[in-house]
Amino acid sequence: NAGVMQNPRHLVRRRGQEARLRCSPMKGHSHVYWYRQLPEEGLKFMVYLQKENIIDESGMPKERFSAEFPKEGPSILRIQQVVRGDSAAYFCASSPRDTYEQYFGPGTRLTVT
């Protein structure tokens, strides 16, 4: 059973470009979480999604950031018009229904030049 997959593992974007980060949850998991880890900081919650629904986006920046988890395919975290401050590691976690335990992917390291 493959774990949570994230790609790309490393992403370099110039200021103003768009970044798309993908997350494939573990098989059978219908809940996805995105966290951001800024340099020298802990992980901060961004958004919690179920299939085709955003349940809690209280940690998402109000502009430029969006997330989706379609019926088919991976969850996508999209950052438009990236700025240097967006450079961070973005982690995805998934969980089965009605359980606390979140399984984390290896993360995507985004560098904005």
Add this chain to the structure above:
Amino acid sequence: AQSVTQPDIHITVSEGASLELRCNYSYGATPYLFWYVQSPGQGLQLLLKYFSGDTLVQGIKGFEAEFKRSQSSFNLRKPSVHWSDAAEYFCAVAPSLTAGNKLTFGGGTRVLVKP
């Protein structure tokens, strides 16, 4: 709002020595507490968790943690570290056990193991 503090950013320990990582939380009620480990280039792996009951909990890889309500602490310990324990360790809290619980993480403690 809940918060988690890990006072030690870096800890260096000799192989075979004991290790203790500190974690303090701020929360109105007793939260649900977790320790995760992150090896370089990897995702986070759950080491152990505390929900209720016995305040000393055992985890994987020989780790244990003790919940002390009076000190709002949940320190992680290992009696004898191995070189493979070099990693970053995160303490986290959650307000509930249901799906959708947002984990609040501490800043992490990076552990270096000397031969």
